[in-house]
Amino acid sequence: MKISIEWLKEYFDKNLDLNDLCEKLTISGTKVETVESNKIQVTNVVTGLIEEIKPHPDAEKLVVCNVNVGDKNVQIVTGAKNMKQGDIVPVALHGAVLAGGLKIKKGKLRGVESQGMMCSEEELGIADKADGLMIMDKDTPIGVDIVEVLNTGDEIIEFEITSNRPDCLGVLGIAREIKTIYDIGMKARDTKFEVDRTQNINDILSVEVKNKNCRRYSARIIKNIKICESPKFIQNRLKNSGIKPINNIVDLTNYVMLELGQPMHAFDYDKISGKKLIVGSSKENEKFVMLDEVERELNESMICIRDDEKVLALAGVMGGKDSKVTDDTKTIVLESANFNFDIIRKTSRFLNLRTESSLRFEKNIDDNLVIDALDRFCSLVTEFSYGNVIDGTVDIVNESYKPISLNISSQYINNFLKTSISENEIIKIFTNLGMEVIQNNENFNVKIPTFRRDIFIKQDLVEEIARIYGYDKIPSLELTSVSADIGKNKRQRFIDKILNAMISLGFNQSISYSFYSPKLFDKLNIDKDSFIRNAISIKNPLGEDYSIMRTIMVPSMLDALCRNYSYSNSEVCIFEIGKTYNKDQNDNIKENNVLTIGMYGKDFDYFSIKGVVESLFEMLGISFTLERENEKFYHPGKAARIMLGKNNLGRFGSIHPYVLKNYDVDIEFFVGGIDLDKLFELYKWEKKYKQIPKYPSVGFDLSIVIDENVLVQEIEKVIKSKSGNILEKFEIFDVYKGPQIPEGKKSVSYSITFRDKCKTLNDNEVNIVVQKILEDLKNKFGAELRQ
Known part of the structure; x- marks a missing residue:
């Protein structure tokens, strides 16, 4: 945001030094990005009186002027046509440097000496284009x-305004910061205006708010509008802030927006059909031509202001061409x-259109600015005699931010900052920041103004004291203790072990955002009352696609797999x-560390991801059992829960075909999730080693035919329980269904070592034992030895 120092100085009697001001604002948190000057950059240019104009003897289009420049007269040859004898003009003398670095030297034009040049606004750098010389008063x-x-x-001054400080998106907000930093008085803005009581707004205009996302809508009517150019100082301030002047009414809406931070809009009253404004939703695929004369296609999620026939403005972004203020406008409806x-x-x-208005609305500005802006605009209209304000105000409030109060003590502040700031100094800082303070001994009840929505807890108040008191005044303290752990701690080393294990298994690491859209729960067919849907909403999200913190990582992994699949990667392990x-x-919030595994490929099946899980746990030295997993986004017959006693360590399996259809993929995805926090607690850092066996092992292959619904986990429980202490290891090497196996049965084969x-x-x-x-x-299961 750009603001001229001249505009800021208008609020104070104190003479503000530019360098000191920028330094203090930056240190206090209102960062100054750059300071630039738009003063004319010319040298050796003076005012001169044209005393005589004669024709050039050898050129019809040139004239020779005798110009008085104060201490002498100079002769200048020019081709300009708009001057006459007695005019006062800017004169660039020999050696002058004009805008853009153009150097002026005396010389001859068609045989006649010219000792300089008379200048236009363009040559002085104060206008983009000029038709002739600059004629002065x-x-x-x-x-x-x-x-x-x-x-x-x-x-x-160009400021970098952080997203939590929308109150500083106007001159007033910056002025409040200056007032607090310097502890000086600040002049109030004039908001008085005259009202024409012969009419009332409610008799000639009706407003209906149908969209609940319009928190507050206010309007006034001004008649007998005089359309003209704005005063020079307003035009200059708008230009300095990067806004092009249009006409006095449009300029005033932008001027008040820059001053207070509240966007405004003016409608031509005579162009409003039915004399009714409706704040509602746009229609899907509705076409709308905006003030920039570009036709855009709207959707039903957008807020628009319309009359009985058409859209007049796209709320918070830009007005429409059909209702704009023109030279023929006589009456306006002023919206705030x-x-x-x-x-x-x-x-x-969605529209790829960011305006000064949308920039401010996006930052959640104070709804109490609405009436302040109307008052300020009307006072300027009265001051400049631009029209007559009709009696009455439309003010419809659907939602209003309620101020909060926080309790804090001077002892808490000083203990926190390790300072000894007096109670009077603390109260003064809070008061200068616009807060109301009720003192009870060393305790304060601080009422936070509605424009400071970044202050929620008492630590925020401590931060306000620190930045205004001065970070440079807060003593530096040495560390009172040093961590005994040098390098990575145990948890970090454990995570590294997991990472290295997964890489050794042929997987690549992926990284995704910690937030996603709640719509993904529907794509996963998760029950409406599932705890998984009990997500934490983000107050200031980038958009709906990133509006909640993730409760499970399966959606993130599925997005990564789908992205790889769309890139025609035939086999992926991430x-x-x-x-x-x-x-x-x-409602306490808990962060959980989770390992998520994802894979697909023509040679992968359920047993592939099962093997990955088994290999990982084997590397960690942690045993587990498997149970059937019933989560709806998994295939009912190809998913398992990882258990150790009553501890649920995670789950894995094939994604349900219905879910894959929602993601528009036609290949089987395998996804698993493992609770790393529980694994960390189970992991044994001390390793125990066994003596190399003295006696030989005996191998035995066992193949059985069993009902296909029986889990291999149940078979393995029997093998473990009946083998006693001579069982060394066993592993499944074949599962078969087909010819030679009865329908509804499967063949399961194990290699067992005793x-x-x-x-x-x-x-x-x-x-x-066998x-x-x-x-x-x-x-237990009606199993038979396969013949």
Whole structure:
């Protein structure tokens, strides 16, 4: 945001030094990006009186002028036509430097000596284009430096306003900061205006607000409008801030916006059909020609102001061509409103159109500015005699921000900052910032003004004291303790171990945002009452697609897999180590560290991701069992829950075909999620080593035919329970359905290794154990040994 120093100085009697002001504002948090000057950059240019004009002896289009420049007369040859004898003009003498670096030297034009050049506004750098010489007022002194005479231009400060300080998106907000920093008085703006009580706005205009995202809508009517150019100082201030002057009425709406930070709009009253304004929603694919004469297509999520027949303005962004103020306008409807900041941001992004108005509405400006802006505009209309303000104000309030109060003590502030700031100094800072303070001994009840919506907790108040008191005055303290851990702590080393393990398994790491759209829950077919939907909403989101903190990482992983699939990657194995954010029964927020695994490819199936999980847990030395997983976004027969006792460590499986259809993919995706916080607690940092076995092992392959609904986990439980202490390891090497296997059955084959630590096993001992396994499987599941 750009503001001229001259405009800011208007609020104060104190003479503000530019360098000191910029330094203090930056240190206090209102960062000054740049300071530039638009004063005319010319040298050796003075005012001169044309005393005589004669024709050039050898050129019909040239004339020879005798010009008095104060201490002497100079002869100048020119081709200009708009001057006459007795005019006062800017004269660039020999050696002068004009705008753009043009140097002037004396010389001859068609044989006649010319000792300089008479200048136009363009050559002086104060206009983009000029048709002739600059003719100055008759009372302009002769022979005076043109820079002193014109006294044009100003130093312009460009501020970087952070998103949490929309109150500083106007001159008034910056002036409040200056008042507080210097502890000086600030002049109030004139908001008095005359009212024509022969008419009332409610008799000639009706307003209906149908869209709940319009928080507040206010309007006034001004008749007998006089359309003309704005005063020079208003035009200059608008130009300094990057806004092109249009006419006095439009300029005043922009002027008040820059001053207060509240956007405004003026409608031509005679162009409003039915004399009724309706604040509602746009229609899908509705066409609308805006003030920039570009036709844009709207959608039903946008807020618009319309009459009985047409759209008049797109709320918070830009007005329409059909209702704009022109030279023929006699009566205007002056709008000042407040809209839902999220809707305006989405509208602006959708149309790829960012205006000064949308910039402010997007930052959630104070709704109490609405009436202030109307009053200020009307006072300027009265001051400049631009029209008559009709009695009455339309003011419809749907939602209003209520101020909050915070309790804090001087002891808390000083303990926090390690300072000894007096109670009087603290009260003075709060008061200068526009806060109301009620003191009870060393305790303060501080009422926060509605324009400071960035202050919620008492630590915010401490920050306000610190930045105004001066960070340079707060003592520096040495660290009272140093962490005993040098380098990474255990949790960080554990995460590194997980990362290295996944890379060693052939996976690539991916990273995604910690927030997404609530619509993704519907794509995953998650139940409406599921705890997964109990997400944390973001107050100031980038848009609906990033409006909640993620409660599970499956949607993020599916997006990554879909993106790779759209890039025609035939086989993908990726993982992400990230956080999820959940609420407990008391609405306390908990961050969870989660490992998410994603893969797809023609050679991958459920057992592929199961093998990845088993390999990871084996590397970590953590055992687990599997149970059936019933979450709806997983395939009902190809998903498992990872358990250790009653601890749920995660889940994995094939994504349900209905979900894949929602994502418009025709290949099977496999996704898993593992709770790293629980794994970290289970991980054993001390390793125990076993002696190399003295006695040989005995291998045995077991193939059984069993009902296809029986989980392999149930089979493995039986193998473990019936093998006693001679079971060393086992692994599944085949699952088969098809010819030679009865319908509804499957063949499951295991390779089992037995070993006794104390002796060599014989065949009889192994056969006894295998027989126990087969009998238990038959009794529990009707399993048969495959022949």
